[in-house]
Amino acid sequence: KAGVTQTPRYLIKTRGQQVTLSCSPISGHRSVxxxxxxxxxxxxxxxxxxxxxxRNKGNSPGRFSGRQFSNSRSEMNVSTLELxxxxxxLCASSLELAGGLGETQYFGPGTRLLVL
Amino acid sequence: xxxxxxxPQALSIQEGxxxxxxxxxxxxxxxxxxxxxxxxxxLVHLILIRSNEREKHSGRLRxxxxxxxxxxSLLITASRAADTASYFCAxxxxxxxxxxxxxxxxxxxx
Numbered sequence: 001k002a003g004v005t006q007t008p009r010y011l012i013k014t015r016g017q018q019v020t021l022s023c024s025p026i027s028g029h030r031s032v033x034x035x036x037x038x039x040x041x042x043x044x045x046x047x048x049x050x051x052x053x054x055r056n057k058g059n060s061p062g063r064f065s066g067r068q069f070s071n072s073r074s075e076m077n078v079s080t081l082e083l084x085x086x087x088x089x090l091c092a093s094s095l096e097l098a099g100g101l102g103e104t105q106y107f108g109p110g111t112r113l114l115v116l
Numbered sequence: 117x118x119x120x121x122x123x124p125q126a127l128s129i130q131e132g133x134x135x136x137x138x139x140x141x142x143x144x145x146x147x148x149x150x151x152x153x154x155x156x157x158x159l160v161h162l163i164l165i166r167s168n169e170r171e172k173h174s175g176r177l178r179x180x181x182x183x184x185x186x187x188x189s190l191l192i193t194a195s196r197a198a199d200t201a202s203y204f205c206a207x208x209x210x211x212x213x214x215x216x217x218x219x220x221x222x223x224x225x226x
Contacts, residue, residue, distance in 0.1 A: 102147040107158030
């Protein structure tokens with residue numbers, strides 16, 4: 001099976017712009033989670049989608065949003081970009097919801113976003 | 117806030133030595149997982165240990181779990197240069213999601 005893919009791999013944006021990142025999960029996986037990773041904050045959970053519904057949300061600001069399509073592919077959108085949004089954005093897929101059942105998450109390579 | 121906190125933050129050892137890293141967490145859990153991340157890449161799942169298990173092995177990896185102390189340790193035996201990476205623990209104690217720790221950066225010198 002193909003692994004989790006994320007596009008684009010690298011992105012440069014300027015403050016105030018918006019960005020959309022895409023994640024294609026492993027075939028058959030219904031859950032997609034998004035994380036933001038920065039050197040100072042570590043790995044921060046953003047949200048999780050399961051069967052096209054947002055099931056869990058972290059403490060990210062309202063500028064961060066996402067959605068999941070019927071084929072389980074997910075997109076994450078960040079509006080009004082700030083310098084602090086520069087990070088590696090990772091998505092991970094799992095068969096079922098990530099927490100509680102011991103589900104293994106399979107991560108994509110990430111999208112590295114630089115905001116200037 | 118992070119559910120898990122790894123210790124030490126960074127570790128440098130010689131190839132062939134053992135590496136031990138620890139994870140402490142705050143709330144009750146069902147499972148604890150360990151992941152590895154090579155520089156700037158995605159995370160790779162290493163091993164899962166359930167709350168009713170005390171020790172688990174996978175190849176050169178040995179994980180222990182002490183729920184009374186809310187802590188886990190990951191031991192990598194006979195380390196190799198290819199083990200150089202960051203290691204994260206992840207717990208499911210914060211609702212229905214995984215929460216990752218801050219990570220331990222391991223450097224294995226050839």
